[in-house]
Amino acid sequence: MADLFVAGGIVTALEDAAVAVGRLDAALAGNPLRRAWTFWSELDAARRHAGADGRKVDLFRLAAHLHGLPLRLGDTASAPERGREIAGLNYAIELRSWMAAPDREQQRLRDIALDSLRDCGGGQPALVATAQGMLEWLAGQGSRPAIRAAVPLYLRDRGITIHRLAAVTGGDSLRAGPVDPDGFTVRFLETVGREAAEGRDLLLTMEREWRQARLRVDHRAGARSNSRLPAAVDLLAASPLLSISALAEALGCSVEGASRMLEALVQLEVAAEVTGRTGRGARRLYGLKRLLPIRAETTAVQRRARGGPRGRPKRVLIAPFAELADDAGVADATPDAEPAEPTRLTAASFDFDALDRLIAAADERTRGVRRLLDRIARGDKPFPTADGTEEPGAA
Template identity: 90%
Template sequence: MADLFVAGGIVTALEDAAIAVGRLDASLAGNPLRRAWTFWSELDTARRHAEADGRKVDLFRLAAHLHGLPLRLGDTASAPERGREIAGLNYAVWLRSWMAAPDPEQQHLRDIALDSLRNCGGGQSALVATAQGMLAWLAGQGSRPAIRAAVPLYLRDRAITIHTLAAITGGDALRAGPDDPDGFTVRFLDAVQREAADGRDLLLTMEREWRGARLRVDHRAGARSNSRLPAAVDLLAASPLLSISALAEALNCSVEGASRMLETLVQLEVAAEITGRTGRGARRLYGLRRLLPIRAETTAVRRRARGGQRGRPKRVLIPPFAGLVDEPRAAEVTPDAEPAEPARLAAVSFDFDALDRLVAAADERTRGVRRLLDRIARGEKPFLPDDGTDEP
């Protein structure tokens, strides 16, 4: 029983972290938004890890960069500043690949890190064992990305979680650097608690937006039981970003019909076209209104309403995934109050395999960016004549 002893200073942090992780994992069970949540949590986790490693990047610019959208550059930014930002974005894309689409070398290092955690986990609670295993790995000069990517896998391996929670890495504990084991363990548990709470807040925000969009579309559809707009909203909510052709394939309708549905959702202020592209053959991507700030980060031409002011629209800065308030009294809730669990919507029957293809396409985008960077590093031409994998 001596191996099961936990120091008194760790008990409270362990309890808080375990409760937060359990609540997040339970909220994702059977949730149709899990795939979209996984994508955005991987992206935000990569952003946080890049910041912890000294490279600060913006989440929405990272999303645009990952999808191959041209980024807007500030007029006052110098060439070195632009170069540092692109390097930071590429670094964040590389960090995400450890979780989403690891190459053989990353897979090998991640497996070694996972085995290291397993070897350090005997006789301890899973979260405490993870902290001690991470500290031992770093003491041996192990790779930071490898151990951070191994933590969610280890927690699932120990049956602490049902899902692989990419957001749970304890990466913020690495900011101050390791000191005494108990001090690092507390910092790790505090970081896990914050990551799990932020992950659940993101999921609740996505559910609130989904609920509000469905209510508006259901009111628009009225008594038409054959309307596909509710199903389109469900697919938009459950996918990272959606193209017209992907929606047409998922709903088994024509591309023209899918385009009309998306335009209707844009007019209802439910969805947003975040690429700013126009014309036939343009690769346009759509998402719910929460993702509209991505459009402000691209260099695509903005369409100006007739009679409106000239020039680029004024950029409105909002925090990533800011909570959506859909009732006037919701803003009056005290910060310490527990957010109410939104009513779960009945899942609309459509092919969720389309979501797997969308996520796979995003992973392939990550591989394409890495291939492009490797060719540039070797001094070769960025694009090969017959290479179509890196095209946006």
């Protein structure tokens, strides 16, 4: 077996990146939240990629836009500014489709980029070969979204990872920087290490939030072995945003029963209604409480609890999925200490069939958004109303 040669200035960055990627991949093994983590990682990666391409978007506004929620627009924003933001959000959704639900042309270009990475992989460690392959691809005027989407697939193809790590793309290395190959390689490795570390922090935070929600619900359910509230919490934790009808279909219960379960979880301060919509026919979406800032980004009529303060809920200015401390002493821990792994919840009660149905519904919605954007790009009417099968608000 030939020895792999790595330049001295790259060794440290390579070691750090390899350790971070390995930790993330190991944390995802057998994890019930892996699919939910993949969704949010793809969405956050699309946000970062749009920023690297000069279009800054907000993660919570992107999530609301992806789910078809009307966005709140600032009173001081001009019409061109609003148009640029909507264009940026649409661009980020387009970037996510390269990873989540590529069309035929995107898949073709992604496969070409993947083959290009494979051709550059001889005699170098996988991460270094990925950096050099990306640099050669860009030098040949290749598509940026294609090469970014190909990176997780290539790492899995080389046996470096077991899973397709949606968070690890090296996309931020495409920002302006040194033009020499070694400089780009170091920047790529540092980016990969940072992406993997942030992806692992996100997963641990989601696990911790799920554990805290389950503990609160289990305490409420008590000895009732037939309670479906724990299963509802599992689906909320493992899915992006959940509607009442989707929960009813996943659990095999009535819509009224699913609505009561979600309202009970809201009362327990475990879940939050992120749309704020009212009315029997309104499409209301729910998520765990950390997703409440999405609600502040929509224009739907805001509902308030009886006796509560009036007005729109305050926007929480925190990083998405910021670390949740188990107790007050966690904040005083030394920064160099390795974060303790949260106690894993038993997966015996987790309904993976229900989760599969939810993921399939989310993918179908993504494809619907892409079809709508394609019609607008062609200059057609967004919603055909003559003999077409789609009507406004059909979703």
